[in-house]
Amino acid sequence: MTAAELGRENALLLAIIQATSEGPGVEPLAAAVAKLIVDATATDVCFVHVLDDEGRSLTLAGATPPFDVAGQVRLPLGTGVTGWVASHRRPAVIVQDKESDPRYQPIPALRGSEFTSMASVPMASDLAGLVGVLNVHTRLRREFTDRDVRLLTMIGRLVAGAVHQARLHRQLAGRERSHELFVAQVIAAQEAERRRLAGDIHDGISQRLVSLGYHLDAADRTVADDPAYAAAQIVRARELTDLTLDEARAAIGGLRPPVLDDLGLAGGLASLARSVPELAVDLELSDERLPEHVEVALYRIAQEALQNVQKHAGASTAELCFEVDRDRVRLEVRDNGVGFNPETSTGGYGLNGITERAELIGGTVTIRSHPGSGTSVLVVVPPPAQSR
Template identity: 80%
Template sequence: MTTDLSRENALLLAIIQATSEGPGVEPLAAAVARLIAGATATDACFVHVLDDAGRSLTLAGATPPFDVAGRIQLPLGTGVTGWVASHRRPAVIVENKEADPRYRPIPALRGSEFTSMASVPMESDVAGLVGVLNVHTRRRRQFTERDLRLLTMIGRLVAGAIHQARLHRQLIGRERAHERFVEQVVAAQEAERRRLAGDIHDGISQRLVSLGYHLDAADRTVAEDPGYAAEQIVLARRLTDLTLDEARAAIGGLRPPVLDDLGLAGGLASLARSMPELEVVLELCDDRLPEHIEVALYRIAQEALQNVQKHAGAHSARLNFGVSQEVARLEVRDDGVGFRPDEPASGYGLGSMAERAELIGGNLEVRSRPGAGTSVIALVPVGGRGC
């Protein structure tokens, strides 16, 4: 690979221009690969990008005719590319790649067609290690120190640009996640309002109308027929008690009063006692959590236990709640008939439980199979707490 200073400067300027034209990682990697191969008289160029976890490399861009971007992954340390990423040092193979212990053939990249290769890390002080840049030639080529310095300089430029592109992608991802979260919150609020409105209309409002009828009848007949008036007052009192119970139930639908009185552990224990036909073994941590998390976990446990009672055909269940390593874990496990979670008709409220978990930043896992019972597990990050 030979080039004079002016050509090197032109190449670097072209790469700078390419890195400033857009935020996408894959288009950037493909554009850079073509520029490098064309300017350095190499036959192929591959740009491998380190994943966010820093554990593997993904081929993000390549020169034509290679159309494999995003489909080739290498664990860190695997192959020459993985070795360069692990050691953060350039590697050169002039010929006989197969004899090099670091080399791992990848059929889709047709390594047997190329004789020589140079591989350099793409890294910068700000971005750290971002990936690995490889160039290949069909004919034998001795890569010089100047060649490696140029490729390393290119790697630094590309590292900064890819780092910015990844930050942009992460920002967009967070914005979209936030939008979905807001949509879920609004939908949940509207569903809760509709439920409460239905409870008030169908229950409390109708009972209050009936209560008015009885009091009117008592008022009209109190002088002529005191006995009938007394009966109407007794009925009115019963309706008053029922209406009060329904009002309390409606309020409890928003926030179960038992959580205020007993906390989440006490509320879960009370919930288990409310199902006498089901034996529920309890293992509960006494830690208090933020109010919205306690309500969500209580509702998930409530729905899960109701599912056990209605659908599982179970003799017993276990209700576990604990906090470890800043994660709250709620599990409802039964010894019932089980089901296939991947079957659409097997939901039994799993969607609403999963939504509740997601709304508080957690996730829901369902483990079940026919004849082996079911486990519903909610995991929610809660910060520096632990039992």
């Protein structure tokens, strides 16, 4: 290698290092590196394919003009020359007649028929492992030398570390966004519970205490002159005391249903079904215990769903199913009521609250209903790491 060639190679590597330190984005990094490689290796186009987080497929993350298809080309591992290089972690060179190579698979978006020769190398390092594949193509026939392949492999190692760091940064940012969303949902749910409890206390307990004070004052003023009237006021005050106590217990139960502590989720759901006497509810309940916050959320979801059936469905029967297996936790409430169109629903029927509760425990909600054919509310939650 001449001094001039060595100088150009060192300059390229320095430029690659500079490009990899510009920022954490995978796509801008891939585009910048692709341009540097084309300029330095006298090739016509460069494609940078990055391995996905699951290690199952490669996505085109960056390319040189005229290609503007970043993110639009995906190759399963092992597919095409690129997939072969990723699977075997070995370079591949095709000088001509690509179509005759059994590894080659044409990709219309990349216009492979316009290019004669190609070199493909893995982007890998000891620290990062395999992170992708680097391809260069030429329109004219070119014999890629061992030195060309070594240079591209060296670039691949440099880029691998930067792509690995960019992916870690992206994953961390994603986790932070998910955490922020989760915290916001928790706070919103807590505020909704506080508003509900405040409404229950204001509309029920507070009003009854005011009435209780009125009756006690009336008894106090008339006890000497009209003992019978005073006694009637005291009787009424006792009744209000009992009602207020019942409402206070209900409000406390709204925060943490005591039935879950006494009977577990299966028993709590059975008790919930019995609290709707006008509805015949068939039960299919697992005795499996779950973490406390999951049990509370599922109990509230079932409670909301049964209330919806009671208020809106016009149903005579319902089914309540709770099952736990290795892959999922499943809660479903079905009814034979009038049904509705979920696509035109504005989120009434308590469905927004059900969805929010399910999302807080990592679950999903599926609503199936048609006018005249009943409704099914299905909640699926990932299995807990450890049931209690």
